[in-house]
Amino acid sequence: MKKRILIRFKKNTIDKPIVYRLAKDYDLIFNILRAHVYPKAESIMVLEIEGEEENFERGMEYLKSKNLQIEPIEQDITRDENKCVHCGICTSVCATEALFIDRMKKMRVGFDYEKCVACELCVKVCPVKAMNVYFD
Numbered sequence: 001m002k003k004r005i006l007i008r009f010k011k012n013t014i015d016k017p018i019v020y021r022l023a024k025d026y027d028l029i030f031n032i033l034r035a036h037v038y039p040k041a042e043s044i045m046v047l048e049i050e051g052e053e054e055n056f057e058r059g060m061e062y063l064k065s066k067n068l069q070i071e072p073i074e075q076d077i078t079r080d081e082n083k084c085v086h087c088g089i090c091t092s093v094c095a096t097e098a099l100f101i102d103r104m105k106k107m108r109v110g111f112d113y114e115k116c117v118a119c120e121l122c123v124k125v126c127p128v129k130a131m132n133v134y135f136d
């Protein structure tokens, strides 16, 4: 399985080698998609993690035992369906094709959370500010 999660670090936990432990102790492969590190405040890291389901669950339990807050990234990346006018501009910058033109649905723009890596390029180009990424 492959999942993307957001980890929130309290200011006194950012120096712990937790990502290293995920790989070494739980045999999980990780890819750091984003990291905002603030030594004197809460920091965040977005990770894509790949491995056996059981190892993933054990790894998440380990993170929680370290008092870290774990969230699926879907709740931090949203599209305001009332604002989106399906202009398609965002699909030209979305490298992972999380945003795509759905030709089966009258050329409307679809959004596949599973493919999103939270790069925020769509937020910058959307003319009506329909895309939102809130990690803070």
Ligand code: SF4
Binding pocket: 079, 083, 084, 085, 086, 087, 088, 089, 090, 091, 109, 125, 126, 127, 128, 129, 130, 131
């Ligand atoms: S750029 Fe904005 S308005 Fe246009 S399709 Fe993308 S989310 Fe919708």
Ligand code: SF4
Binding pocket: 093, 094, 095, 096, 097, 098, 099, 115, 116, 117, 118, 119, 120, 121, 122, 123, 131, 133
């Ligand atoms: S944040 Fe990046 S990957 Fe996610 S939908 Fe927007 S452009 Fe695509």
